[in-house]
Amino acid sequence: MLLCLFFSLSLFSTFIDNGSAGITSAFVRTQFPSVDIPLENEVLSVPNGYNAPQQVHITQGDYDGEAVIISWVTADEPGSSEVRYGLSEGKYDVTVEGTLNNYTFYKYESGYIHQCLVTGLQYDTKYYYEIGKGDSARNFWFETPPKVDPDASYKFGIIGDLGQTYNSLSTLQHYMASGAKSVLFVGDLSYADRYQYNDVGVRWDTFGRLVEQSTAYQPWIWSAGNHEIEYFPYMGEVVPFRSFLSRYPTPYRASKSSNPLWYAIRRASAHIIVLSSYSPFVKYTPQWHWLKQEFKKVNREKTPWLIVLMHVPIYNSNEAHFMEGESMRSSYERWFVKYKVDVIFAGHVHAYERSYRISNIHYNVSGGDAYPVPDKKAPIYITVGDGGNSEGLASKFRDPQPEYSAFREASYGHSTLDIKNRTHAIYHWNRNDDGNNITTDSFTLHNQYWGSGLRRRKLNKNHLNSVISERPFTARF
Template sequence: MEERAGARRRSRSPPMALLLLLLLSACSSAASGAPVLGEDYVRPPPAPRRCGVHRKALLSLFPWSKKKASSSASDPQQVHISLAGAKHMRVTFITDDNSVPSVVDYGTEAGTYTSTSQGESTSYSYLMYSSGKIHHVVIGPLNDNTVYYYQCGGHGPEFQFKTPPSQFPLSLAVVGDLGQTSWTTSTLNHIKQCEHDMLLLPGDLSYADYMQHLWDSFGTLVEPLASTRPWMVTEGNHEKENILFFKSGFQSYNARWKMPYEESGSTSNLYYSFEVAGVHAIMLGSYTDYDESSDQYAWLKADLAKIDRKRTPWVIILLHAPWYNSNWAHQGEGDSMMAAMEPLLYAAHVDIVIAGHVHAYERAKRVYKGGIDPCGAVHITIGDGGNREGLAHRYRNPKPTWSVFREASFGHGELKIVNATHAHWTWHRNDDEEPVRTDDAWINSLAGSGCIQDGSHEYRKILMSP
């Protein structure tokens, strides 16, 4: 049966289909205005030698050909978890065998499962590719800050995860534009070294770009981390994968990475919110309608108006295209979204806005309407997880007054919410095998500031108006 399953998987990507997918990927990049290597982007410098070994710049072009030696068609693959409402977790996994049930057995002791949850499944076809059976199972209610052991589909290995705490401190790992390169591997290894309760990713996950098997290889690559801590993601431009008159956008992303949008009152998987340990987090969609007449704008306005800063003193936003960016790459691409939505964020006293897209790191002061404002949000760009397109080295000079620190290197961020008033942000640059902390800052929540006390009445009117 395993041989037949392998044959089925191989038949999903005939050589002619691969050529077609590669051509579509190239055409999409050109049509979307993606920067060309040598213009806004340059490739990263060669990694330094260590112990006589020089790391490859990229992983294999065909990483999906390397399946786990012990896997069978019934074994769960690409396991990852995400929050699914208060005290619940969504477990996502894929099987080649369509007869595997969408169930997860779980408990607080290894090998002993005291609860079982049944979920739903989906699949999709994309040109010559057919996905496996994609299972989404919500489990719970779960205890906070507790290790759970679980098995997917009643078959295969045991996994484990730890639920986030219900109160401070809360540790968040942050990475954008991840991809599947050797730099990605370094970034993931560095994140594994840090104690974190959850990972946040503001778009551009797999860089599959129409080659659907790269979604499979990405799922396998991140499984060791994504199966142990919840990954909360939003879409980037590389998740679009739309083909004019033939395929609508985000089909693969929506099928594989289902987020708790329904639980937050959203009607789209491309934007949603969640709460955890005193933090209200909002994931926005840079590539779906966001003007004042859009569903996303109406949903955001309503979501912000419902926030209770006594229960969640911290409000953070994640989106893909940055609003404040002094790099020449993707300059101005977030301006129209900022013009529409920044007044809402300012009215709600959002603390931090984290973006990706630009393949470099930058941290700004609190800003609003293009200038420094003590009641604005701290903006951070962190689209440097390890993508295959290289780094964006060219910055605009002189540096804007709102820009505090900027550097074109691969790396990841860590946000530790210490208590209701203070959070510690650090950015860690990849330096061969070791992460190097290059930037850090203490951030004070606006919940306890004069911004809310002095301006709450005036700006709440913006949120409450029809």
């Protein structure tokens, strides 16, 4: 009895050491329109000019950040697939030719989808680019990341389950004011699958025009969610992910992946792994084989921050989608702990939640700990499926709050991860409080690799040696 009491107190104190005791926010937001923005609203409008490029978006185009994929749609005719770019606004020294495709969904025929890979870019540089021809040409810009380096600072935004409601617009605009340089998107983009027949395609178009105000200027790192599957036998549409894969390319080949739905990139000081919750992932599947090899390629000396994106959360204390991530947890959690993943971002649940560092890798049905336990080698799990879609918030949390849950709230918002150096990053979750941007949950994230005692001593020793070697010699007697 005393032993059990001692264990319980130790467990509780460990959670306290990880942060404050778990909090369920008492905040209750007032109603804000949770309906899709009407088609005639100006934020969904088609740009001026015949066959003008629209739905412009960019993503990283290679493994290390020296390339981008620029995508756009022309509605009236194929037009040009050229991207003209340079280092000065209005002066485009280089022209690259892209590719062209389109697709049908039921009786909807997409516009002409252009995708252009721009390679050989300089790090930490602002580029200006132009697409389209004549009076319909449009001009944008983007910035490349710093060179891959362990102390490269960089600020990511994290958004999930966005949709195209007034709440979605609020999230998007607040994110754009955050100063973040690119978005880690954790699935469920347009929610076009909530429509039927030709309206599915129409709502993919409106989503692309809505988010263009950000996606045309900085890369969004895409992952797919359940609303991208679009399996509709009653319409004769049984090929999963057709719209998503046609419109949103990923640099999967750069990380030796066999499928665009799972891949990896390195950006600044971060190694980012994107997983697909709705593709086969158990042992011996292509995704499993690929992830096993990708983890071996991670070099924490060059990219100390290891981040994983997925759609379905592994740890979730909301009634919505509870336990849906259990099969992926049992498949991959041991790897997440072994390779000391820093943080795992997921969506799917339309609320916000952050965990402590915990794991359940010792439970094997016939023995081991039956509950998650504190584990300093484990990731922090963060659910940000709160972008603002028309399905509304998941407001019913399980009671009592599990010991692994640090903070949870049913509100719309976005997150930022501001990497400062190889050891520390600052994380914020920003609530959209009826149109206001409010930092509600924040903490300092300590790097799992360089934050350990051994690595910290090594870092301090190397830093001291560099300071001594750079200091001019002065004789002392």
